[in-house]
Amino acid sequence: xxxxxxxxxxxxxxxxxxxxxxxxxxxxxxxxxxxxxxxxxxxxxxxxxxxxxxxxxxxxxxxxxxxxxxxxxxxxxxxxxxxxxxxxxxxxxxxxxxxxxxxxxxxxxxxxxxxxxxxxxxxxxxxxxxxxxxxxxxxxxxxxxxxxxxxxxxxxxxxxxxxxxxxxxxxxxxxxxxxxxxxxxxxxxxxxxxxxxxxxxxxxxxxxxxxxxxxxxxxxxxxxxxxxxxxxxxxxxxxxxxxxxxxxxxxxxxxxxxxxxxxxxxxxxxxxxxxxxxx
Numbered sequence: 001x002x003x004x005x006x007x008x009x010x011x012x013x014x015x016x017x018x019x020x021x022x023x024x025x026x027x028x029x030x031x032x033x034x035x036x037x038x039x040x041x042x043x044x045x046x047x048x049x050x051x052x053x054x055x056x057x058x059x060x061x062x063x064x065x066x067x068x069x070x071x072x073x074x075x076x077x078x079x080x081x082x083x084x085x086x087x088x089x090x091x092x093x094x095x096x097x098x099x100x101x102x103x104x105x106x107x108x109x110x111x112x113x114x115x116x117x118x119x120x121x122x123x124x125x126x127x128x129x130x131x132x133x134x135x136x137x138x139x140x141x142x143x144x145x146x147x148x149x150x151x152x153x154x155x156x157x158x159x160x161x162x163x164x165x166x167x168x169x170x171x172x173x174x175x176x177x178x179x180x181x182x183x184x185x186x187x188x189x190x191x192x193x194x195x196x197x198x199x200x201x202x203x204x205x206x207x208x209x210x211x212x213x214x215x216x217x218x219x220x221x222x223x224x225x226x227x228x229x230x231x232x233x234x235x236x237x238x239x240x241x242x243x244x245x246x247x248x249x250x251x252x253x254x255x256x257x258x259x260x261x262x263x264x265x266x267x268x269x270x271x272x273x274x275x276x277x278x279x
Contacts, residue, residue: 002250008239008242008243008246009243012235012236015235016232016236019169019229023229025229026226026228033218033219036211036214040056040211044208052208055213058157061157062100062157062158063157064154064155065095065100065158065160066103066105066124066150066159066160067092067103067104067162068161068162069104070107070161070162071084071110071227072108072109072110072129072227073109073129074130076238077231078234079234080231081108083172083174084174084227085110087174088111088162089115089118091162092104103156105126105143106125106126108128108129108227112126127142127143135225139221141217144213147159147216148216151180158180160178163223163226164227165230166227166229168233169233169236170233172230172233177219177223179216179220180216182215
């Protein structure tokens with residue numbers, strides 16, 4: 001138990017060291033994603049009808065759903081990955097019960113293992129984040145390209161991303177974000193032009209055609225950063241709890257050991273005294 005306690009303490013310290021950098025990355029990614037959403041909101045306000053890009057307007061149907069589930073590659077982080085997967089499973093089961101066609105992309109080993117076992121052939125592709133030394137654009141780009149391909153080929157009408165939003169070390173919130181059709185976040189309101197009228201060159205439609213795929217990549221990258229920070233926070237909390245539990249168990253075992261040893265010493269003394277009296 002003492003050896004286990006040393007391991008959990010070391011893992012807690014490593015997670016705490018990695019958490020600071022991961023948290024900084026997650027926080028730094030939020031303004032960029034928010035500003036891009038604001039630009040999209042501003043541009044989309046002047047686009048409607050047949051002129052709107054498909055990524056913005058959608059296909060007009062919601063029969064085919066693509067669910068992207070981003071979890072961690074590793075464990076020993078309490079219920080971090082399980083909470084994300086549980087939220088995704090609830091949505092998937094609800095869609096299937098409604099007669100929708102559901103396809104799944106699993107990001108991370110934990111989601112891959114559980115979703116492949118549960119939904120089999122519905123899992124389109126899996127991605128392992130450990131293939132990259134650090135989370136960055138090379139991690140998010142292949143996922144975004146596959147999503148775009150699924151949408152363009154007509155295999156998905158609605159794309160939803162499940163990940164864990166980092167709130168604090170002890171709070172990570174499983175979150176569902178619709179990627180396609182594009183939905184402007186509540187905090188990203190259209191830019192106030194104060195009555196001015198802007199003419200765009202190229203047109204709003206052409207700008208959005210370029211910007212929307214990039215926005216999907218940005219949202220996925222931001223979600224991976226949030227996941228990474230949440231994972232280290234959950235792991236630090238879990239290892240701290242494990243260290244304290246190991247300490248409690250060591251104290252209980254030490255007390256039991258001391259009582260047993262005292263009982264054995266007392267027994268031996270009684271035997272020695274009894275033998276001396278018999279002589």
